[in-house]
Amino acid sequence: MSKPIVSFLVSGRGSNFKAIADKIVQGYINAGLGILISDKKDAKALDIAGSYGMDSFFVDPGLYISREEHEKAMIKLLKKADSDLIITAGYMRVLTPYFVKKYKNKIINIHPALLPSFPGTNGQKQAFDKGVKIAGCTTHFIDDGTDTGPIIMQATVEVKENDTLESLSSRILEEEHKIFPETVKLFCDGKLKIIKNKVHIK
Numbered sequence: 001m002s003k004p005i006v007s008f009l010v011s012g013r014g015s016n017f018k019a020i021a022d023k024i025v026q027g028y029i030n031a032g033l034g035i036l037i038s039d040k041k042d043a044k045a046l047d048i049a050g051s052y053g054m055d056s057f058f059v060d061p062g063l064y065i066s067r068e069e070h071e072k073a074m075i076k077l078l079k080k081a082d083s084d085l086i087i088t089a090g091y092m093r094v095l096t097p098y099f100v101k102k103y104k105n106k107i108i109n110i111h112p113a114l115l116p117s118f119p120g121t122n123g124q125k126q127a128f129d130k131g132v133k134i135a136g137c138t139t140h141f142i143d144d145g146t147d148t149g150p151i152i153m154q155a156t157v158e159v160k161e162n163d164t165l166e167s168l169s170s171r172i173l174e175e176e177h178k179i180f181p182e183t184v185k186l187f188c189d190g191k192l193k194i195i196k197n198k199v200h201i202k
């Protein structure tokens with residue numbers, strides 16, 4: 001069987017994209033690198049993609065009359081690259097049901113909080129401001145809601161008395177870089193099964 005092709009949607013720095021791409025290049029994840037699409041022209045991830053020899057695209061949301069039209073342009077590129085799995089790695093747009101349907105149970109996101117707590121933007125800040133003692137991150141399949149899809153993996157991070165938002169966020173990011181590649185590996189090895197909205201790991 002041929003290796004699944006993994007493509008990426010990003011908006012910025014691209015550290016999670018890099019964590020996954022490194023594991024693909026090393027052969028730890030049995031997959032091929034597809035393309036990377038950014039909705040931001042100056043996303044650092046676009047440069048990182050170049051360093052892997054990947055095709056990368058800035059698809060400007062401002063050029064389309066609706067979110068679906070913007071997504072249609074992205075889907076065209078993703079299809080052309082034969083993408084089997086779409087990774088949203090710091091992609092700061094909510095995908096519409098149109099996109100989600102096209103790649104049903106084939107889009108995986110990382111969120112910097114322990115879902116279902118603190119969905120949406122600035123998950124780390126929401127948790128820090130609430131004074132949680134245990135923070136963390138979550139990988140999940142994307143469904144029609146905002147950060148509501150079936151949970152795949154989670155990692156916890158203890159909040160220290162002297163933590164700042166920055167120090168906490170950076171320890172959460174370290175955990176993101178561990179669970180996201182592991183999650184992609186499980187998917188590519190065919191080990192994830194969704195039954196009644198719950199992910200079972202074979």
Ligand code: GAR
Binds near residue numbers: 014089091
């Ligand atoms: C990561 O912390 C990721 O969890 C978060 O954006 C950051 C992207 O960093 N995603 C969200 O908040 C999605 N709601 P990166 O570009 O270095 O991977």
